[in-house]
Amino acid sequence: MAKIKIDKEKCIGCGACEAVCPESFKMDDGKAKFTGKTGKCAKEAVDSCPVQAITL
Numbered sequence: 024m025a026k027i028k029i030d031k032e033k034c035i036g037c038g039a040c041e042a043v044c045p046e047s048f049k050m051d052d053g054k055a056k057f058t059g060k061t062g063k064c065a066k067e068a069v070d071s072c073p074v075q076a077i078t079l
């Protein structure tokens with residue numbers, strides 16, 4: 024299973040990843056956090072991030 028990496032420096036806390044894929048992303052203190060589960064929707068979240076902070 025692919026691991027998700029979130030670049031906290033790049034993340035602007037828009038919440039798009041959580042909206043698209045709540046299984047894998049959770050907002051925490053204004054930044055996105057990986058839940059530990061790589062959902063099928065993770066790829067979509069990568070594409071939805073406006074600042075390319077997520078890598079699979």
Ligand code: SF4
Nearest residue numbers: 034035037038040072
């Ligand atoms: S979509 Fe990108 S910028 Fe927005 S909260 Fe998620 S990781 Fe951060």
